[in-house]
Amino acid sequence: MSLLPWLVAAWLIGVGVAGLATSRNIVHMVGCLSVCQSATYVLLLGIGFRAHAGPPIFYDHPPGTPAVDPVTQALVLTDIVVGAAVSALLLVIALQVFKRRHTLDPRHLRPLRPDA
Numbered sequence: 001m002s003l004l005p006w007l008v009a010a011w012l013i014g015v016g017v018a019g020l021a022t023s024r025n026i027v028h029m030v031g032c033l034s035v036c037q038s039a040t041y042v043l044l045l046g047i048g049f050r051a052h053a054g055p056p057i058f059y060d061h062p063p064g065t066p067a068v069d070p071v072t073q074a075l076v077l078t079d080i081v082v083g084a085a086v087s088a089l090l091l092v093i094a095l096q097v098f099k100r101r102h103t104l105d106p107r108h109l110r111p112l113r114p115d116a
Contacts, residue, residue, distance in 0.1 A: 005046020012039035026094040026104045030087055037083045041076050048072025 016036030023029045048069035054061060056070035098104050 005042050009039040009043040024105050026097060026106060030090045034083065034087055040079055044072045044076045
């Protein structure tokens with residue numbers, strides 16, 4: 001495996017964490033979290049890549065032909081679906097926060113207190 005997927009994944013994690021640390025908007029934070037998660041896609045696909053290999057399903061290739069790892073591809077697809085669901089859930093929570101508190105700035109949100 002080459003060094004390029006590791007460098008791209010590290011750069012994506014760095015950009016996402018920097019955005020999370022400096023964000024003043026909950027929706028922006030959800031986007032930065034999605035960028036961090038895209039680093040896992042790059043890393044998993046880089047790990048499963050094999051140079052000069054074909055698809056994992058063969059019809060006309062002889063046995064022993066090199067193929068890419070289908071497990072990492074399935075993990076990436078699962079990661080994408082889970083990431084989309086988590087992002088949708090976080091955006092719905094942000095919408096509810098905005099409806100109840102009229103702000104999306106995490107610094108202006110006070111802790112929840114039960115009504116007494």
